[in-house]
Amino acid sequence: MPTRTLRKFLRKPKGLLVVISAPSGAGKTTIALEVIQKVPDVVRSISMTSRSIRPGEINGKDYVFVSQKEFQRRIKLNHFLEWAEVHENLYGTPKSWVNNQISKGKIILLVIDVQGAEQIKQAYPECVSIFILPPSMQELKYRLIKRNTESKESLTVRIRNAMIEYKFVKDYDYAVINDDLNNAVEKVRAILAAEKCRVHRWLTPKK
Amino acid sequence: MPTRTLRKFLRKPKGLLVVISAPSGAGKTTIALEVIQKVPDVVRSISMTSRSIRPGEINGKDYVFVSQKEFQRRIKLNHFLEWAEVHENLYGTPKSWVNNQISKGKIILLVIDVQGAEQIKQAYPECVSIFILPPSMQELKYRLIKRNTESKESLTVRIRNAMIEYKFVKDYDYAVINDDLNNAVEKVRAILAAEKCRVHRWLTPKK
Numbered sequence: 001m002p003t004r005t006l007r008k009f010l011r012k013p014k015g016l017l018v019v020i021s022a023p024s025g026a027g028k029t030t031i032a033l034e035v036i037q038k039v040p041d042v043v044r045s046i047s048m049t050s051r052s053i054r055p056g057e058i059n060g061k062d063y064v065f066v067s068q069k070e071f072q073r074r075i076k077l078n079h080f081l082e083w084a085e086v087h088e089n090l091y092g093t094p095k096s097w098v099n100n101q102i103s104k105g106k107i108i109l110l111v112i113d114v115q116g117a118e119q120i121k122q123a124y125p126e127c128v129s130i131f132i133l134p135p136s137m138q139e140l141k142y143r144l145i146k147r148n149t150e151s152k153e154s155l156t157v158r159i160r161n162a163m164i165e166y167k168f169v170k171d172y173d174y175a176v177i178n179d180d181l182n183n184a185v186e187k188v189r190a191i192l193a194a195e196k197c198r199v200h201r202w203l204t205p206k207k
Numbered sequence: 208m209p210t211r212t213l214r215k216f217l218r219k220p221k222g223l224l225v226v227i228s229a230p231s232g233a234g235k236t237t238i239a240l241e242v243i244q245k246v247p248d249v250v251r252s253i254s255m256t257s258r259s260i261r262p263g264e265i266n267g268k269d270y271v272f273v274s275q276k277e278f279q280r281r282i283k284l285n286h287f288l289e290w291a292e293v294h295e296n297l298y299g300t301p302k303s304w305v306n307n308q309i310s311k312g313k314i315i316l317l318v319i320d321v322q323g324a325e326q327i328k329q330a331y332p333e334c335v336s337i338f339i340l341p342p343s344m345q346e347l348k349y350r351l352i353k354r355n356t357e358s359k360e361s362l363t364v365r366i367r368n369a370m371i372e373y374k375f376v377k378d379y380d381y382a383v384i385n386d387d388l389n390n391a392v393e394k395v396r397a398i399l400a401a402e403k404c405r406v407h408r409w410l411t412p413k414k
Contacts (some may be wrong), residue, residue, distance in 0.1 A: 131406070174404040187404055194401035197381040197394055199338070 015041070015102035016195055017124055019110050019117045020188075023162030024133035025144040027178040031132060032111050034185045037194060043101060045110035048074070051089035064094070082112070082119035091122070107192055114168040121171070128195050130188060131172040135160070135179040222248070222309035223402055224331055226317050227395075229339035230369030232351040234385040238339060239316050241392045246399060250308060252317035255281070258296035266332045271301070289319070289326035314399055321375040328378070335402050337395060338379040341388040344369070357381070 022028035036042050048064040050071040059065050066074075071090045075083060083092030093110060101108050112120065120127055134140040140162060144155055169175055174191050178184040195201070229235035243249050251384040257278040257330050264308060266272050273281075278297045282290060290299030300317060308315050321328065327334055341347040351362055376382055385391040400409070 067259050085239055130404075169406060174401065175406050175409070176404055187400060190397040191404060192398035193394060193397035194381065197337075197383055197398060199376060199379050200383050202382070203377055 014201070015104065015106040015108065015203075016068055016157075017098055017102060017108050017110065017120070017127040018192065018195075019112055019120050019127050019129045020132060021112060021114050021117045021129070021165075021168070021172070022178075023134070023140065023165045024158050025140045025147070025162070026134045027143075027181065027184065028111050028132045030179065030181060030183050031176075031188060032109050033187050034181065035192075036102045037107060038185065039107070039189055041105060042109055042192070043108045045093055045108050046097065047091050048080075048094050049089060049091045063091075064097075081123045082116045084116060095123075098124070113199065114165050114171075117168075118171070126201070128174070128191065129172040130174045130176055130191060131169045132184065133166075133169070133175055133177045210213060221408065222311065222313040222315065223399065223408075224305055224309065224315050224327070224334040225399065225402075226318065226319055226327050226334050226336045227339060228319060228321050228324045228336070228372070228375070229380070229385075230341070230372045231345065231365050232347045232354070232369070233339045233341045234350075234388065234391065235318050235339045237388060238383075238391050238395060239318050239383065241388065242395050242399075243316060245392065246314070247395055248312060249314045249316055249399070252300055252315050253304065254298050255287075255301050256298045260300075269409075270298075271304075287395065288330045289323045291323060302330075305331070321372050321378075325378070333408070335381070336379040337381045337383055337398060338376045339391065340373075340376070340382055340384045342384055 020028050020032055022137065032044070036044055046061070046064060048066055048071065050066060050068040051063075053059060053063075053065050057063065068090065071083075071092070074080065074094075075090075075092070079094055079096070080092035081095050081098060084092060085091075093112075098108060110120065117129060121129060137159075141155075141159060144158055176184050176187045176191075227235050227239055239251070243251055253268070253271060255273060255278065256268075257273060257275040260266060260270075260272050264270065275297065278290075278299070279362050281287065281301075282297075286301055287299035287305070288305060288310070290297060292298075300319075305315060317327065324336055328336060341350065344366075348362075348366060351365055383391050383394045383398075
């Protein structure tokens with residue numbers, strides 16, 4: 001019995017599904033890209049979409065492109081961990097792809113909004129959720145202005161959304177303040193390393 | 208409301224109480240000493256004891272030395288997170304010292320056996336518990352023999368105890384396999400960094 005316990009702890013643990021959310025301008029995409037580059041076994045989640053492929057995009061790398069009809073068929077068959085409609089196009093995270101990567105021991109990073117994260121947590125409670133916070137509201141505003149891609153109107157909307165999104169921090173497992181990019185990346189890295197050591201991930205769930 | 212949430216997340220988080228257990232020979236003390244040396248804000252827990260001070264020991268650094276009578280008075284007053292009798296001497300972890308260090312933002316490392324850890328977890332459920340595992344039973348035996356401090360009888364007892372202690376892994380938050388010292392130290396470090404990002408540590412507990 002104890003030797004079996006030991007053996008169980010020595011086998012290669014399964015992968016992880018990691019959900020990252022943040023208000024726009026908090027730096028979630030930059031952090032995710034750095035983590036993917038620096039940490040072995042970390043992969044970016046590849047969504048399925050019903051929108052048309054754009055020049056330069058690669059099917060199976062940027063997105064998996066399917067028809068609207070095929071996407072809807074898959075929704076009915078409960079093929080997605082989460083899905084959403086954005087500007088009349090459908091986007092979703094396929095369960096089969098996630099399960100496949102996890103069985104290979106991969107850590108999947110999924111950058112997603114708070115609503116999508118909520119769906120994922122329901123469908124996949126073992127997921128790890130991280131909320132990225134800007135150091136302050138002033139700093140968030142400053143970063144959005146610096147980007148220079150937002151109209152004044154869109155800026156106001158984004159700031160208002162950020163104020164609403166903060167309320168969801170409490171539903172996440174971890175919060176990382178992006179005061180400095182390297183610091184924030186190191187924290188996300190530590191979270192991934194720590195989660196791989198969590199005992200409940202090795203134990204067979206009670207039935 | 209959202210701004211308050213943000214402000215809450217930006218305040219300095221409290222410290223942590225970290226419990227480390229392992230069968231003898233797994234390397235828990237070496238790992239703890241390395242972590243204390245390498246990670247800022249990590250301190251070793253200082254126990255209170257009723258045994259006499261030995262030459263070279265410093266009161267308040269190695270232990271806090273008190274009389275048997277004083278120790279027993281404190282047990283009655285519920286002053287300890289955990290206590291135990293070893294060879295007719297009393298040893299315990301004072302609550303006041305732990306609370307004081309935690310309010311200063313310190314991370315307290317407490318190397319303790321599975322029974323002591325059980326007491327701590329009951330008295331202080333916010334604690335983080337780590338179980339250190341040797342890479343294999345063969346390796347554990349080899350390390351104990353190499354130490355050359357154990358009689359053959361004592362070795363058999365230690366191996367038997369190790370087999371029993373493994374059963375408790377399931378009650379710990381994290382398991383770290385000490386296959387390589389640097390690896391194991393990095394994992395413990397990651398656990399401490401990750402735990403400081405855990406959202407539930409910032410939130411006021413529900414009443």
